[in-house]
Amino acid sequence: MIKQRRIWSWLLIGVMAIAIQFLAISGANAAVTDYLQEQKFLTNVWQIVNRSYFDPEFNNQNWYKVRRQFINRKFNSREETYAAIKEMLATLDEPFTRFLEPEKFKSMQTSTAGELTGVGLQIAVDEFDERVTVIAPIEGSPADLAGVRSRDRIVGIDNIPTKGLTLDECANRMRGAIGSEVKLTLERPLADGKGVEKLDLLIKRDRIAVTPIIAKLNQEGDHKVGYVRLNQFNGNASADMEKTLKKFKAEGADRYVLDLRGNPGGLFDAGLQIARMLISEGTVVYTVDRHGVQESFETKGDAIINEPLVVLTDGGTASASEILAGALQENHRAQLVGTKTFGKGLIQSLYELEDGAGLAVTIAKYETPLHHNIHKRGIIPDVEVSLSEPITRKQLGTNEDSQYIAALSVLDGTYKNVIVKSAN
Missing domain, CATH: 3.90.226.10 (2-enoyl-CoA Hydratase; Chain A, domain 1)
Incomplete structure (x- = not known):
């Protein structure tokens, strides 16, 4: 009876060992699969830019070397892959080529379709001094009604300096729930061209119907x-x-x-x-x-x-x-x-x-x-x-x-x- 119990014990230990080994292999395979998926996602973005980007010199750099720098990294999540893609695109030093997370991409598609939410600003990074500049407020938008003007510089969003932020980071900070408020700190050139006026505007976000x-x-x-x-x-x-x-x-x-x-x-x-x-x-x-x-x-x-x-x-x-x-x-x-x-x-x-x-x-x-x-x-x-x-x-x-x-x-x-x- 004791011998039989020993046999069953060894069988149970063997089964457990096999199960643990199987789980370890499965886990490793899943990790490899996830790693390959993230590599594939980043490579797809790289290929789109490689095929389409207007500057054949890619800002005076070897775009294939750029790919190698990023593809060898290990990404543990899609968010890490997103961050790497943004870093890769930043090497182009051209603010209009950019990555958009699903929510931001959906928002952009909605905007071009004729409606959006937020404060209603079109912004750009001035390529001379790299400062966030208002192209224009959308007519009738919260920003327009609050007095934001074309060529205003946005130097702060809710007391966070915009220097060093990308366009999408600035836009994301200005987005929010309808009825919530955001404070924009602006610099506006004086009429005589000598100096700037600094002002804070508190703007309530709203739905914006763009009437073309x-x-x-x-x-x-x-x-x-x-x-x-x-x-x-x-x-x-x-x-x-x-x-x-x-x-x-x-x-x-x-x-x-x-x-x-x-x-x-x-x-x-x-x-x-x-x-x-x-x-x-x-x-x-x-x-x-x-x-x-x-x-x-x-x-x-x-x-x-x-x-x-x-x-x-x-x-x-x-x-x-x-x-x-x-x-x-x-x-x-x-x-x-x-x-x-x-x-x-x-x-x-x-x-x-x-x-x-x-x-x-x-x-x-x-x-x-x-x-x-x-x-x-x-x-x-x-x-x-x-x-x-x-x-x-x-x-x-x-x-x-x-x-x-x-x-x-x-x-x-x-x-x-x-x-x-x-x-x-």
């Missing part, structure tokens, strides 16, 4: 002027613009003012479609890829309106709105009135990754119809008119808007001291 177009038909003397304010090139912009132009045409508009002030851009295709509604014939824009190959985008002869047109611009006019402004100016379709545009001449493409995260990659730069590169330079308007002080949304496109008044006089041919300058 605000339009009205103004009776100005003997003329009916279609005033069209285009706020953003989102998914609704081109359809809304087509509807607006056809409506004004039917109502007898014989002149137009297109207001691109504070328009931070958006979808490239939307800008292209709207340009074709306004220009009968000519080149809208050239794109130049990493190989120096130029692709031209032409109008198709199906412009909706051909009446006289003036475009209003300022420092918040950026990206796709600069494509449109440059096309109208250099095809002699319209004169630009206002101040110099922002100067963003790069085009990004969005890639969705397997886990719902996303990747924004700069795939090309664009040139105006006369082959001007406006990146970091902006477009100088034909008629330079500055606002002596900010105006409210209700004043836009009225006789209290000095730039709009200047646009009307340009349409009449009565504007004095016209300063005509080239785009570069």
